[in-house]
Amino acid sequence: MEWIEEVGLLKTVTGITRCYDKLVKEFIVNVTTSCNVSGSPDFRKVFVRGKCVNFSPSVINTFLGRSLAEIVDEEISLSAITTELTADQVKEWPVKGLLSSAHLSVKYAILNRIGAANWAPTKHTSNVSSGLAKLIYLIGTKAKFDFGAYVFDQTVKHAETLAVKLPIGFPYLISEIILSQQPQIVTADEFPNKKASALTVDHRLLDGTHVPDVAGLAEITQGEDTISSCTLRKKHVDCLIMELTKGKNTDEDNAVAGDQAVGGATSDDDSAASS
Structure with missing residues (x-):
């Protein structure tokens, strides 16, 4: 205009x-x-x-x-x-x-x-x-x-x-x-x-x-599209990392709990044997 x-x-x-x-x-x-x-x-x-x-x-x-x-x-x-x-x-x-x-x-x-x-x-x-x-x-x-x-x-x-x-x-x-x-x-x-x-x-x-x-307008539009797509991909990656981290932490917690349970049972057995 x-x-x-x-x-x-x-x-x-x-x-x-x-x-x-x-x-x-x-x-x-x-x-x-x-x-x-x-x-x-x-x-x-x-x-x-x-x-x-x-x-x-x-x-x-x-x-x-x-x-x-x-x-x-x-x-x-x-x-x-x-x-x-x-x-x-x-x-x-x-x-x-x-x-x-x-x-x-x-x-x-x-x-x-x-x-x-x-x-x-x-x-x-x-x-x-x-x-x-x-x-x-x-x-x-x-x-x-x-x-x-x-x-x-x-x-x-x-x-x-x-x-x-x-x-x-x-x-x-x-x-x-x-x-x-x-x-x-x-x-x-x-x-x-x-x-x-x-x-x-x-x-x-x-x-x-x-x-x-209209290079300036075209570049701005393309730049905005690139930023938006990159931001969206980053969000997807962050969510994936969070899910993987959450799953890893859950597995580690389960393993620790299992070791503690096994360790507790062995101590009781040893105490019984001493008695």
Whole structure:
């Protein structure tokens, strides 16, 4: 969470809870290529249900309270992203266009889970798209990037492609931006989607096939497991020694008692003989 908070995206994970699925789909359908053409009447505007919604990188950043100071806009190659996400285990982005999440290091595996739940909703978390890979790369490296421009570009892509099943990114954020400008746009029979429950991360993630880039946490976890197992074994050994010692002492006591009994009988016999 510290990475997400430092890059100013904590609100996208914990502060945005409403999403009207039908409204967002209508919004996406009405995004045109001229939305990104300077001088066009539709420049940075999307018309949905007869109402105008201002939509631009600055609108998105302002809504999230993000500062544009010290923004570093640099082109990052997919090879560099792949190398960072996999801790140098994979050097080139896969030809098929999707990176297997099994190759991700622990940090990016967790960021991918968060991204799949909040930024680019999908139930298929076994693979990572290039768009989400770039985003978690920017977050994981704590880069100073223009998040508003990223969201805007991802949204405009819907108008520039003929793909029918292109996943809608940032539906909760888009829904809240629309409602912040047009609060009466929702119809009486519409209800927001139920926000997914809080994510949990299985501790086995640190012991799996992911590269343990969170070395400190992994070492602490492994160290605690080692200490616990050693302590348990020591208890078993101590109990065994106690049982063995107890048994040995009992045998020795029995032997001493037998000797005393034999010795007592011999003395009586000797006394009788003397008499």
